[in-house]
Amino acid sequence: MRLGELLPGADLAPSLRDLEISGLSADSRAIKPGYLFFAIPGHKGDGLDFASDAAARGAVAVVAQRVAASAPPLILVPDARRALALAAARFHPRQPTTIALVTGTSGKTSVVAFLRQIWQALGHEAASLGTIGLVDKAGARYGALTTPGPVELHEILDAGAGRGITHLAMEASSLGVEQRRLDGVKATLAAFTNFSRDHLDHHPDLEAYFQAKMRLFEALLRPGQPVVVDADSDAAPRVLSVLRARGLEPFTVGAKGETIALLEMRPRALSTALRLRHENQEYEIELPLAGAFQTSNALVAAGLAIASGDAPARVFSTLSRLRGAPGRLELVGEKNGAPIFVDYAHKPDALEKVLQVLRPLAQGRLIVVFGCGGDRDQGKRPLMGAIATREADVVIVTDDNPRSEDAAAIRAAILAGAREVDPAKASEIADRENAIRSAVAGLGLGDVLVVAGKGHETGQIVGGTTYPFSDQDVVAKALGLNRKDVA
Ligand SMILES: CC(=O)N[C@H]1[C@@H](OP(=O)(O)OP(=O)(O)OC[C@H]2O[C@@H](n3ccc(=O)[nH]c3=O)[C@H](O)[C@@H]2O)O[C@H](CO)[C@@H](O)[C@@H]1O[C@H](C)C(=O)N[C@@H](C)C(=O)N[C@H](CCC(=O)O)C(=O)O
Ligand SMILES: Nc1ncnc2c1ncn2[C@@H]1O[C@H](COP(=O)(O)OP(=O)(O)OP(=O)(O)O)[C@@H](O)[C@H]1O
Ligand SMILES: N[C@H](CCC[C@H](N)C(=O)O)C(=O)O
Numbered sequence: 189m190r191l192g193e194l195l196p197g198a199d200l201a202p203s204l205r206d207l208e209i210s211g212l213s214a215d216s217r218a219i220k221p222g223y224l225f226f227a228i229p230g231h232k233g234d235g236l237d238f239a240s241d242a243a244a245r246g247a248v249a250v251v252a253q254r255v256a257a258s259a260p261p262l263i264l265v266p267d268a269r270r271a272l273a274l275a276a277a278r279f280h281p282r283q284p285t286t287i288a289l290v291t292g293t294s295g296k297t298s299v300v301a302f303l304r305q306i307w308q309a310l311g312h313e314a315a316s317l318g319t320i321g322l323v324d325k326a327g328a329r330y331g332a333l334t335t336p337g338p339v340e341l342h343e344i345l346d347a348g349a350g351r352g353i354t355h356l357a358m359e360a361s362s363l364g365v366e367q368r369r370l371d372g373v374k375a376t377l378a379a380f381t382n383f384s385r386d387h388l389d390h391h392p393d394l395e396a397y398f399q400a401k402m403r404l405f406e407a408l409l410r411p412g413q414p415v416v417v418d419a420d421s422d423a424a425p426r427v428l429s430v431l432r433a434r435g436l437e438p439f440t441v442g443a444k445g446e447t448i449a450l451l452e453m454r455p456r457a458l459s460t461a462l463r464l465r466h467e468n469q470e471y472e473i474e475l476p477l478a479g480a481f482q483t484s485n486a487l488v489a490a491g492l493a494i495a496s497g498d499a500p501a502r503v504f505s506t507l508s509r510l511r512g513a514p515g516r517l518e519l520v521g522e523k524n525g526a527p528i529f530v531d532y533a534h535k536p537d538a539l540e541k542v543l544q545v546l547r548p549l550a551q552g553r554l555i556v557v558f559g560c561g562g563d564r565d566q567g568k569r570p571l572m573g574a575i576a577t578r579e580a581d582v583v584i585v586t587d588d589n590p591r592s593e594d595a596a597a598i599r600a601a602i603l604a605g606a607r608e609v610d611p612a613k614a615s616e617i618a619d620r621e622n623a624i625r626s627a628v629a630g631l632g633l634g635d636v637l638v639v640a641g642k643g644h645e646t647g648q649i650v651g652g653t654t655y656p657f658s659d660q661d662v663v664a665k666a667l668g669l670n671r672k673d674v675a
């Protein structure tokens with residue numbers, strides 16, 4: 189593709205306009221002969237420092253947002269990240285015709301998984317993309333990020349559309365939105381789940397985190413497009429005013445929802461009976477998922493399917509067959525009649541919600557095994573320690589992904605919060621496998637165990653190395669089962 193077609197807004201000399209470009213990258217290490225290099229001012233480094241490396245590998249031009257001496261010609265743009273996203277969308281032009289972007293602190297992975305299942309059940313060629321990778325009827329392919337960088341993202345969209353995917357449900361992380369990863373995506377609708385503390389290692393404060401999410405509605409959607417909002421979220425009124433200001437069409441769902449009103453919710457052991465109203469029609473649904481938050485996520489997904497044009501009665505009829513996303517309140521086994529769950533709660537609000545959901549199932553003790561990741565928000569550690577100790581009966585603090593941090597110091601910060609609530613409830617077992625084994629070994633009738641924080645993850649990051657590790661596999665081993673025998 190010609191440079192002039194990739195950067196239509198840029199002021200290009202005629203000699204540059206017709207330059208043939210064979211690929212794009214913001215990473216000099218991925219540059220091949222004939223590529224266009226985008227120099228991004230990043231969080232750790234400045235891409236311009238790698239322009240000569242890119243040139244040595246064959247870059248024919250550099251796109252940057254400030255002037256610098258550069259051996260291949262330098263093209264100045266106001267926003268290099270956005271220019272990259274728009275160029276990637278032109279270079280890989282095909283996209284599914286229906287694309288739903290889902291944002292919010294918690295529930296994104298679950299909502300996109302549910303929406304994919306609803307669309308598939310209704311006969312659409314559907315896929316989901318996010319923390320657990322790209323999932324379609326061919327299976328799951330994991331990626332490194334929840335919202336991939338723009339070049340990888342548009343490769344995925346183009347190849348997916350080429351395979352016949354018409355419907356894509358996609359997670360929009362706050363970092364992805366802020367870093368313009370999604371600026372070339374032709375989104376047709378969106379959703380907002382909820383808002384609580386997360387990513388404070390990156391955003392300066394909660395307000396900046398909130399505003400990063402709002403850019404999805406302000407910059408990535410067009411007026412008139414539908415946005416499904418969980419009306420029961422504390423943040424819903426603020427989000428709705430952002431939507432109104434932008435001329436977007438709100439669809440509210442939940443107990444306070446108008447589009448889909450949740451009239452009644454009766455929790456059973458591992459499912460939830462729902463009574464809903466949509467346009468004066470009532471529906472009774474047996475949702476095969478436990479927990480009020482899974483009901484919220486399912487209603488957001490149903491709202492998205494309806495907003496995308498599917499018939500409401502058909503959409504509601506699919507809900508009784510939904511399966512949870514891997515590692516989200518996943519029942520992985522039982523010991524002496526005590527159920528064992530693996531969950532991805534790695535932030536305070538999620539941990540509180542999951543323990544509150546499990547509390548009624550515990551005739552005996554509610555036991556939680558968890559830790560916190562290194563190189564992430566340090567402030568959440570004592571908060572999660574305190575929440576676990578308030579909501580559970582037994583708290584075993586262990587390692588999550590320590591990354592570059594001292595794992596003992598992470599555990600100590602969690603325990604400090606726990607001990608302020610009740611020093612007798614919390615203990616520490618550094619090795620995650622030993623912690624899980626010990627918790628499983630102690631289970632008795634009526635107890636409930638949840639292993640939280642790593643969900644679907646298949647590795648544990650210690651220093652710069654990722655060691656194979658799966659909470660599900662460790663539970664299975666502790667139960668003396670092969671993983672495939674487990675629920
Ligand atoms: C903090 C953060 O989000 N960083 C992301 C960001 O990096 P950055 O732009 O700040 O890059 P940088 O490291 O400062 O480097 C600057 C530039 O120099 C380039 N470079 C660097 C070295 C070199 O030799 N040559 C070279 O050209 C880099 O490619 C980059 O373009 O853009 C990169 C390309 O898109 C991402 O890979 C990178 O994700 C890092 C690895 C990451 O861990 N991000 C996590 C925190 C993240 O984004 N998480 C969210 C939320 C998860 C959720 O809640 O579910 C996600 O969407 O996954
Ligand atoms: N609607 C919700 N409200 C509160 N907590 C939730 C909700 N949905 C899920 N959770 C909790 O958050 C965890 C993560 O859920 P999920 O993966 O669906 O969210 P996410 O937004 O994709 O999170 P992440 O940003 O970590 O990828 C779950 O394991 C559960 O503990
Ligand atoms: N997307 C989240 C995942 C955290 C999962 C948890 N296991 C950890 O490593 O902290 C993050 O990068 O903050």
Ligand SMILES: [Mg+2]
Pocket residue numbers: 296297318319320334359
């Ligand atoms: Mg996710």
